[in-house]
Every structure is written in C-alpha cells, then in structure tokens.
Amino acid sequence: MPAILDAKGLCKSFGAVVAAAEVNAAIERDSVVGLIGTNGAGKTTFINMITGYLKPDAGAIHFEGRDITPLAPRDITRLGICRSFQIPQLYRSLTVLENMMVGLGVVMKNAGLGGYFSRRAPLVPGYGVPPQEAAARILERFGLSEYRDRNAQVLPGGVRKLLDIALAMVGKPRVLLLDEPTSGVSAEEKFGIMEMVMKGVKAEGATVLFVEHDMEIVARFADRVLAFYDGRIIADAPPQAALRDPEVRRYVVGIHAEG
C-alpha cells in the first residue's frame, strides 16, 4: 500500500550540528506513529521539514505521491497536513472563540468563500454549518467550551495545548503532526488530553505522527514507533518491540545495558 507520507534521504545541518542524516520514513494511511528521541535528536527538525518551515539540504518528501519538499508551510497546510507546536502557538490577545474563528475564516477563504462580495455567514466547507456553529462544535469536542470567551493569554497550560491542537485540526487535515502534545501538562491530565485528541482525530480519519517523551503514552497510543538519535532513525517498529530495542533503551529511554 503506498504511503500517504514518504520521506527519503532527508539531510539537514545547521553549521556543525547535524539534525538529520539520511532520514527515511514511509508513513501509512490511518496509522498512529510515535516519534521518540532525546532533545536535539532531530524530531522537531523532521516535522519542520515535512511542514515546509525548513528546507532539507538533501532528500525529498512526498505527500500522496506529490513532492512537497519545496513548498511553503501555508501551501502544505492547504494540501492537508497540519501540525501543533511544542510551545503552543496561539493568538494571545484573542479569545479562544476568536482564535477558532480566525482558523475557520482561513479555511473558508481558501475555499473561496466569505470574501468581500459574498453573503454573510456562508457555510464552512467540511462542516456544513455557519462559522460560529462550527467553532462551537470544535470547542465542544476538545472540551474547551467553558473557556470560550477567555483570552488565550490567560489559559492554563493543558488548555493551551488543547487549543493549539484544536487549531491544527480546524481544516480537517489528512495528516496531523503533534509536537509534544502532553509536554508541560501535569501527569493526571496527560492521558486525558491524549484520549480527547485521539478521539477527535479518529472521528475525522486522519493519520497521526506525534512526538513524545513519555513512553507510557507512546506505548498506549502509537501503533508504530520511530526512534531518533543524532539525526538518524535508530529503530522503526511497533511500540513494544521498539521500547525493548537495546539501542533505544540506551540512547532514548536512558537505561544502560546491564553488564
């Protein structure tokens, strides 16, 4: 089965720092892939290259058979790949609802609706309802309704993460990249957030890649694991196998091999 997302031979260096050295990964449709590795191993660089924020020094990325390597982030988003961020990227001075409305507005604009000469309150493509209603639905799904009129700036950490992910899902992407979705979130909330996110994602039928440091979350939600170290992928297997791999245990989990 052809991969929905295919990275071949990706190389990227920042001066003397090698962030990616011949990275290859073929992601299957509807799979849930966990990206693990220590800080600086190249996971976020990988995501940045897929989403067009960085251009690889060498190699190519194909999405549904199409070469997206040279494209800008906004073009890649329009094609159906969206991402969330390590540090939530929100519109600080706007309320949660307004954040959503901006996202929905862009979706409409990209579909050619809601322009200057159009009638008020057109229906949002993919939702079939006017923007206000669509926003309410998304907020409901991610448990954000009670924060509707709060400024993004004053939200607690876990809520910020959820909003960041909700914004990534506004356009109903076919591939969703989550960069550390549970980092900075308290232990009790972690599983709750992941549950909520994965429920929302599965409802839309998207392929998911998520970066995680918490191995329990990875074991629970991923059906495949890519382990990064020093710019290379050192393991590519289902979670149980990957987490038992000696190299992974040494370089990622941090357990030294017993003598």
Added chain:
Amino acid sequence: MKIVNVTHGSFYALGAYAGASLTGAWIARGYPPMLSYAVLAVAAILVTLVFAPLIERLVLRFMYAKDEVVILLITYALFLVLEDVIKLIWGVDPYFVADPYTLLGSFTVGGMDYPTYNLILVALALVFGGGLAWLLNRTKVGKILRAVIHDPEVSRALGVNVGLYYLVTFTFGSALAALAGSFTAPTVSVVPGLGVDVIVLSFAVVVIGGLGSLPGTALGALIVGLVRSVSVHYLPEVELFVIYFVMALVLAFRPRGLFSLEEPRKI
C-alpha cells in the same frame, strides 16, 4: 538597547547649541582658542548630563517593556518637546562659532584643499567607534551590558542592576550624539531643526548596517557618507533622497541590513 531613539537627534542639536554657545563665549572672552576643542567636548558632556538622566528616569524608565514602535513614538514625542526647549533656551537666531574650524587651516591633497578640522572629526569617529567596540567586547561591563540588552529579566535575576545599566547606557549614547553635534557645530551654522535631518540619516545608517551591529553601523556610515558626497558632486538632482534609495535597495536584498544578527529558533 533595543530602543529606536528619535531623541538621539535632539541630543545632537543640544550638543551643537551648547558647544556653539559655550565656545563662542569662551573665544569672545579672549581665552586661548586652542583650548576651544576641550570646551566643545565639555559643553557636550555637560548638556548631556543635565538632560539625559532626567529623560531616562522620568519617562523612559517606565516604557522599556512596551512595543518597539510605541517606544519610537515616545522618543518622537520627546524629540518634539526638546526641539522647543532648545528654542526656549537658545532662541531662534543662528549661532556661528567658526574659530575651532578655521584655526587649523587646511592642507592640500592631490591638488584639492582639505580642511584640517575634518581630520579631527574622522579621528574622533575612529576613537569613539574603536573605544565602543572595545568596551562592548573586551570589558566585563560591556559584556554584562550585552547580557542586559538581550534579556533584562534574567540579568535582574542574576543580581545585575539593570536600571542603572539602562541609565548609564542611555546617557553614554546621548553623550556621543551631543559630542557629534558639538564638534560639527564649527562647520555649520547652528539653527533650529538641526536635529531633524540628522536623525533620519542616522536611522538610514543603522538600518543599512543592520540593527545592533557595530561594524555594520560603521560600514553604513561610510556608505552613506560616500554616496552623499558622490551624488552631490555628480548627480545633484538626486542628492536629497539618494540615501533613502540606497536604504530601500539594501533592505530589498538583505531584509535585516548588511550585518544583521542571527535570529534564534522560534518553533
């Protein structure tokens, strides 16, 4: 210091007026003209010490946390205020104090006469430029200052008296402007509005060179000076705006100036 400072032009004017009036009085009283250079310097430093700490403590101190454009507008407002303060103190008539300039005569280079005084200006620029670079890069104070500029909060947490650093830096920077004005005064007639043209030009210099880069500013100044002279000589019609044209050109190819600093990773 991460503030774009229109008030800088005011200090240039303040220095010019203070230098011209004090030196004029010095020479009129018959004191040794050779010491007039020292008078120029002293006048500039004195006027700075009067105005700079006042401005920094009363106004700027509360504004550092604000948006960079808001700070620009604040310094613009201060500039407007100072323009009239200068008029109130020194009046609207022009000041001439040519003695320090004419005293040194001129020398001939390649068939053209060149005023010796201008060499002093060049020497001053080199001394101050070099001195500033040494201060920022080689001394402990300079390094702490760079840290403060980069992240005032962390510096405060490390026990640095950030407020004092800001005060001293602003005063020092303004003093440089005042000295420039003061030493330029003998070559021009000092009139109201002196600060206006200078400030836009110096922004052009800094933007061309790249914000925050000393070698860039030096290069920018060189470029601006050369372009202006060349255009006055060969293409007088464009003299008024050629420098803005150069600025636009530089920004079109190097969006952050010629020697811009690296941007840290955002996501």
Added chain:
Amino acid sequence: MRPDRTPLVLGAVLAALVAAGPFLPQWALFILTLAFSRGLVALGLMLLLRAGLVSFGQALYYCLGAYAAGALGRFYGVSDIFVEMLAGGAVAALAGLVLGFLLARYRGIFFGLLSLALSMILYGVIVKNEALGSTDGFNVAESSLFGWRPGEDWLRYAVMAAAAAVSLAAALLVHRYLGTPLGRLAPAIKDNEIRVEYMGASARQAVHVKYVIAAALAGVGGALAATTVGHIDPDMAYWTTSGEFIFVTILAGTGNVAAPFAGALIYGAIYSTAYDLSPNTWQLSLGAALLALIVFLPEGLSSLLRRHARHS
C-alpha cells in the same frame, strides 16, 4: 449576536453634520473638512495598525493624491471634486500596489523606516522638479461638484458635504472589509504570524491588500486636502506629515471605523489651540500631548468607547 449598529450611527452623525452645515461658520467648515481628510488617511493607517504595522510614510500617498488632484486641475482643467478624489485614490492605490510588493515583506521597525524612506524619496523628487513648482508647489483651482460651481458662499459647505459623503462611504466599506476572513486576519498577523502561515493563509498577501487600501484612502485624503486648502507643496510628503497621521491614529485607537475621524477632529483642535496659545512652543505642546496619550490612553479613544459600552 448584537446587531451591527455602526452603519446606522455613522449615517446619522453624518446626516446631522450635513444638515447643520449651512449654519456653521466658515472656519468650522474648513476644520471639519480637514478632519475628514486626515481621518481618511488615519483610517488606512488603522487598518495597518491592527495587523501590527506602523507606516511612517503614508504622507507618500497623501502627497501623490494631492498632486494628482492638483495636476488634473492645472494641466487638464478638471475641477470636479469627486473626479479629483477618485484620481487621487486611484494613483495612490496603483503606487501602493507596486510598492507593496517590496514593503509587505517587512515588519516592525523595518517596515516603518522603509515606508519613511519611500516617502522621503518622493519629497526629494518633487522638490527637484520645476514643472511641479519645486518647493513652492502650486495652487489648486476652486472645486466644482458634478458641474455645479458653488460660488464663494457655498463652496466650503459643498466641499465639506462632499468630504462627509466620501468619508461615510469609505468608513462603511472598511467596516465591511473588517468582517471578512482577510479583515479578521489582522490581529492574528500581529500576534503570531507563524501560526497564520501554518493555518494556510499568506500573511504577506493580506498585508499587501491592507497596504493598497491604506494607500488609496490616503490618496483620497490628499486630494481632498488639496482642494480644501487650495495649495499643494512637497511638504505634504515630508516625514513630519506622516508623523501627524500617526498621532491621529494613536489617538483614535483601532477599535472602530469612526474613531480615526474623531481623532482627526481632536488633533486639529489640539494643533490649532497649541499654535494659537504659544506659536513658538506648539511642538512642545504637541509632543507633551502625544506623550500623555501614550501613557494614559495607549489604546486610544476606541478604548474609551469600549469601556463605556461595557458599563452601559
């Protein structure tokens, strides 16, 4: 959702002005018209400010609009005020379209200084141009409206009414624009441009559109000012003119399309009062007023309106 009452309120205020016009003294009509002119420029600046961009060179388009209107009169004998305003807006919009390709790539101080540089280039070009009167500029002929020459008694009133009508139209058009997805993108661009790109929108394109609109508005304002004052000169492109517009915009804040006009009126009042009270220190008064504004009312008049609305 609360029904949008802005069009009604604006229309009512304007109708009141037009009705009261014939009874107002000439100097009041003059000030009002200039307020409309400045307000138009400030309206455009407000659009850009919402996206976090401060243009220090709107005087460029103001001046272009003024000279376009003046040139129409001087070289082609056209004196219809609406044609002049249209021409001013069109010329400015075209310039904005071209220059926007360069400017829309910049933010913050660089955007500001680059726009400043461009306006100073225009200043330099005009000053050196003999055909356009160099530093003296030239006079602008008396206006006519749709072929009717108002004559001395009714001229100021007619111009004011025309200005009011055009301003109302501009305000309503901008108000509607602010409700579209592109219009709503402004605060997002200001807060987090990276996120905007990652949502699938081009911030550069949005800024370019806003820049062209702002240019057009400034051009119309310039043409209006030209016919009102009756004289144009290169100072209209000088950076201190841009400074005036920025003052008005800061005073107004970014909340409401009516605010720039109110701000322009108040600015005119402050300026004349300062000038009358002490002609030698009017800059000081202006500077002090601007400082006070920034310190005590950073969000401008709009924040006052909003605070009032919330309490009522």
